[in-house]
Ligand code: PEP
């Protein structure tokens with residue numbers, strides 16, 4: 001199994017090809033020529049005092065009107081695009097922001113570029129300090145406005161000129177830059193930076209453009225016009241592929257398209273084993289943009305909404321929660337996991353250093369010491385619960401019942417405040433916890449007494465049980481989902497849930513890998529939560545399995561001594577040899 005937050009990197013081949021790895025966002029196999037684009041202006045802002053403030057002011061005013069007229073010329077084709085454009089326009093006509101830039105030029109004698117840069121810094125710092133997700137969202141928009149202004153002041157085109165359909169390679173891309181391009185000209189997108197829920201990823205996703213983000217250095221390593229083969233599902237891009245590699249990518253493209261089409265036809269079918277056991281297939285999403293995929297894959301609800309990704313991308317939580325509640329509530333549970341920030345997910349403003357961040361100030365440990373920040377998320381989730389009875393809340397990284405009860409007590413306090421303030425919410429909203437630390441798994445029989453549901457986060461449970469960092473490729477060979485310690489803990493949690501009448505699901509990556517399904521359902525899990533794309537394959541696997549054989553198989557696995565024997569047994573079972 002690949003670690004979810006794997007490092008990016010490159011592999012060189014003898015014959016000149018180079019393979020780059022990153023985070024695949026929207027799957028797809030593409031080959032084509034590279035159109036390379038780098039933002040260099042920001043790195044080159046000179047901090048020298050101007051001799052002639054009036055001409056700097058004139059340069060700024062001219063740049064401002066050029067950017068505004070460029071924005072007016074963009075014709076949004078979707079609501080997302082229209083919303084983003086509206087934010088840019090309101091930013092560039094914000095009197096305080098503009099006054100600060102003008103003041104920097106006339107009173108402090110900054111150059112026009114420096115004035116824009118300094119005003120942006122001041123603004124973003126002030127907004128970040130508020131710790132409010134609505135204001136945090138605006139930071140990304142201000143940065144986008146800044147890039148456009150700096151380009152215009154420097155008198156260079158901010159956009160990308162494409163002469164033929166191409167794979168766009170860039171250090172990063174702002175949403176407006178993407179919007180300016182003709183969609184049919186974009187074969188794929190490869191970016192040095194970015195996360196799966198950045199604005200640009202959302203737009204590319206809704207336009208069904210294959211994207212790989214976070215590659216690290218691709219924009220400096222690739223020549224404009226170079227041939228590229230990319231597989232966004234695997235997160236792999238090959239620069240200068242040889243003829244054989246190109247042929248294999250083209251073949252993969254054909255196979256991927258055919259398989260996808262076949263699997264999509266089954267999206268309406270229930271996930272029922274051959275002997276009639278129903279398994280609920282839920283979707284993991286990181287933002288409201290994941291809802292379409294969940295619906296298209298026939299998900300039975302949202303098993304895990306990783307809300308912290310909205311914070312990392314400066315996006316508004318409340319509207320995303322509302323949208324998920326409204327659109328997914330009729331399918332089944334909509335599970336908001338409270339912020340799992342910290343560790344490898346550090347947001348702006350969380351400036352603390354730790355020796356062991358993965359064992360450190362993360363998730364509820366961070367939130368419970370930043371109560372205002374946490375309170376505002378809880379209120380947003382409570383409000384969403386008034387839109388659908390299916391909304392439920394789940395706490396990450398719980399290490400035992402005391403910590404869980406403290407968090408639940410805080411939720412109760414926030415509920416009281418909502419009642420006092422006339423904020424409607426569902427009084428019966430279900431409260432659950434992730435089981436992703438060994439201590440929580442071992443004490444799950446005690447924890448179960450305090451919650452309505454539990455969900456096993458195998459990604460963390462594996463790393464903490466075997467003491468193997470899930471993001472460290474050097475020790476990735478030790479990251480063994482089928483380690484008997486992990487399987488035994490999972491079995492213990494399944495039993496703790498059953499004996500207390502508390503449903504238990506799995507929402508780590510293991511749940512989305514079809515080869516593990518016989519073992520997971522055999523251990524007694526009847527709810528699995530995964531990415532939308534995995535639902536299609538997992539559903540097909542379930543429909544070919546017999547539950548009674550899976551239960552026998554899981555019993556046998558529990559007596560095996562090590563990961564190698566379990567892996568071998570599972571392979572034989574999947575190959576129909578056991
Ligand atoms: C997990 O740990 O398995 C999990 C689902 O949470 P995350 O991957 O977001 O840490």
Ligand code: MG
Nearest residue numbers: 436457459460
């Ligand atoms: Mg986790």
